[in-house]
Amino acid sequence: MSVSLSDILDCFEGVIPSVIATSDGDGRPNISYLSQVFHVDDAHVALSNQFFSKTAANVTRSGRATLLAVDGRSGDQYLLDLVFVRSERTGTLFRRMAAHLDAISSQHGMESVMALRSADIFRVEQCRPVPSPGPAPPPRDDRSAPEQLTFGAALAAELAFESDPDRMLDIVLDRLTTLPGFTNLMILVPDGSAARLTTLASRGYGNTGVGSEIAFNEGVIGIAAATGVAVRISDMSRGHRMFQAARATSGLVAERHIPVPGLADPQSQLGVPMLSRGRLAGVLFAESPHRFAFTREDERMLVMVGAQLAGHLGAAEQEGGDISAPASGIEARRSPISATGSFHVRYFAFDDSLFIDDAYVIKGVPGRLLFHLLSIHAEQGRIDFTNRELRLDPRLRLPDFKDNLETRLILLRRRLDEREAPVRLARPERGRIRLELRGTPCLSVISDLSGL
Known part of the structure; x- marks a missing residue:
């Protein structure tokens, strides 16, 4: 009995390693475990080639292999008769497979060992089940394509009527939490150097983690950012078992450290790059304590939502500085301090920490921005500013192109609110920022490490 590949998609989730069997010129068999098997279409699969191995040599000689694939939900097994078609070292499929492997291995310090050499495409001549006396598998809980398309379309329509980028973030996270499995979510944005991502908003964690950082190429989030490819892992425990011995940890916790929110033992993770016009605006991330929490349709829906959010945030950046009123026309008055006393603000110039x-x-x-606003307030008593004047002020050293000022102001505002700081940022209207102070700020600058 032949089985369609589309009916055994759970075999390609990487939960249970597949086994590949080949033979050499003398008929001697060789059996190896495979890190990854990808479903290409109903007639083809792609195997990950990470090592120059006996398997690769045998396939080169004969062009044939047999694959044992295991359903990660039910344990059902299937035999696939394969014929080699080609190897790919570039392109969309290769990038997807490489990103998936990188996401698993980067969490455990095994990046160079698990590097993908090629994606080997095979035609499936036959797929047949291995007889099993076990019980019937549990029913699948996949959300269907129409359901996820309807959800994504409704969310896109809601974003289209929203002009406030701060509100857009909350809309996306709040709506996603209504979906089964989407209990733990984050939105992260890249810094100016494109080396790190900073948490902008989250749901489902005790600590919101606003301002926490993750490096590009680090875990599912960092790989999605670095490669521009969505990464979905349905069983994190396999990665833990494979790499736990090599896991590198550090006992050092820097003073300038905000804990990244995250589950202690996630089983499923999904990271989607937010792309607009080929540029990375951020990463949408979801995780769950359950295996198989996110389906292929979830991934496709989140890619659509991420692209919509990226486009709207990009438009907000361009529109945020349109107000052209000069600084002198913005009520350059002394701020009404709502409480007596003072608070001390230390700014470290070498890393812009505050x-x-x-x-x-x-x-x-964001640290440089806040100290800049407080410094002008101390000198002039002003509390109102415009995005436009900040963009044009050379002292802030914002990049000439794509400064992401709106996003940085959102990050700063949320962080100050989370800390219940004596200084807050308000948005009295579009393109304007207002300082709200409880007490008088006393400012000091530390230029180098000697001041620590």
Whole structure:
């Protein structure tokens, strides 16, 4: 009995390793485990080739192999008769497979060992089940393509009527949490150097983690950002078993450190790059304590939502600086301080980190922005500013192109609110920022490490 590949998609989730059998010129068999088997279409699969191995040599000679694939939900097994078609070292499929392997291995310090050499495409001549006396598999809980398309379309329509980028983030996260399995979510945005991602908003964690950082190429989030490819892992425990011995940890916790929100023992993770016009605007990330929490349709829906959000955030960046009123016309008045007393603000110029009353708040461009606003307030008593004047002020050293000022202001505002800081940022209208102070800020600058 032949089985369609589309009926055994759970075999290609990487939960249970597949086994490939080949033979050499003398008929001696060789059996190996495969890190990854990808479903290409109903007639083809792609196997990950990571090593120059006996398997590769045998396939080169005969062009044939037999694959044992195992359903990660039910344990059902299937034999696939394969005929080699070609190897790919570039292209969409190769990038997807490489990103998936990188995401697993990067969490455990095995990047170079698990590097993908090629995606080997095979034609499936026959797929047949291995008889099993076991019980029937549990019913699948996949959301259908129409359901996810309807959800994504409704969310896209809601975003289209929203002009406030801050509100857009909350809309996306709040709507996603209504879906089964989407209990733990994050939105992260890249910094100016395109080396790290910063948490902008989250749902489902005790600690929101606003301002926490993850490096590009680190885990599912960092790989999705670095490659521009969605990464979905249905069983994280396999990766833990494979790489736990090599896991590298550090006992050092820097003073300028905000814990990244995350589940202690996630089983499923999905990271989707938010792309617009080929540029990375951020990463949408979901995780779950359950295996198989996210389906292929979930991934496709999240790719659509991420692209919509990226486009809207990009438009907001362009529109946010349209107000052209000069600074002198923005009520250059003394701020009404709502409470007596003062608070101390320390700014470390070497990394733009900022502390309020000895508590770390933020670093990078948002830290530089806040100290800049407080410095002008101390000199002139002003509390109102425009995006336009900030973009044009050379002291802020914003990049000439794509400065992401709106996103950085959202990050700063959310971080100050989370810390219940004595200084907050309000948005009285589009393109304007207002300082809200509880007490008088006392400012100091530390230019190098000697001031620590």
